[in-house]
Amino acid sequence: MHASPPSVALALLARHLLRKRGRILSEVLFYHLERRTLEEVLPGLLEKSLERGWRALIRTDSAERAEMIDTLLWTYDDSSFLPHAQTGDGDAKRQPVLITVEEDNANGANVLFLVGGAAPADWSAQQMSAFTRIVALFDGRDPEALGRARESWKGARDAGHAVTYWKEGPGGRFEKQA
Secondary structure, three states, rough: OOOHHHHHHHHHHHHHHHHHHHOOOOOOOOOOOOOOOHHHHHHHHHHHHOOOOOOOEEOOOHHHHHHHHHHHHHHOOOOOOOOOOOOOOOHHHHOOOEEEEEOOOOOOOEEEEEOOOOOOOOOOOOOHHOOOOOEEEEEEEOOHHHHHHHHHHHHHHHHHOOOEEEEOOOOEEEEEEO
């Protein structure tokens, strides 16, 4: 089992205690992809999550996309390795990064990545506030993806989550817009 750095453990404990008192919901970040693709952005975000001592859950809209992401994480960088599995491949609880189409948090993740239009059935569900962070990645070049992202933004905001919008700047870095 991967041990969290002390600062991460303290932050998670503080969030847990505040959640029990009904004060905190999840931080939800909407990443508007315009210059780069999901395949170019997702591995770096996962690496940063693992560096923080977080476990990650990637929820996709289809089994086909889950398979594509699984392949991506095996092949995106010859000099790096992201430990991961898909639901059904071994013990989900042992996976620092788990790829799924299901609603449950089988690996006890701190951060949820929503890709391919995946969205929770209910943003106000207790399981959604169990995540420290939720990252919704959407393709800004796809009008349907933009529409789904707007619906998700409204659902997350209406459920009381701390919602922010991030857009790629000219240099490729994400900049907070709202």
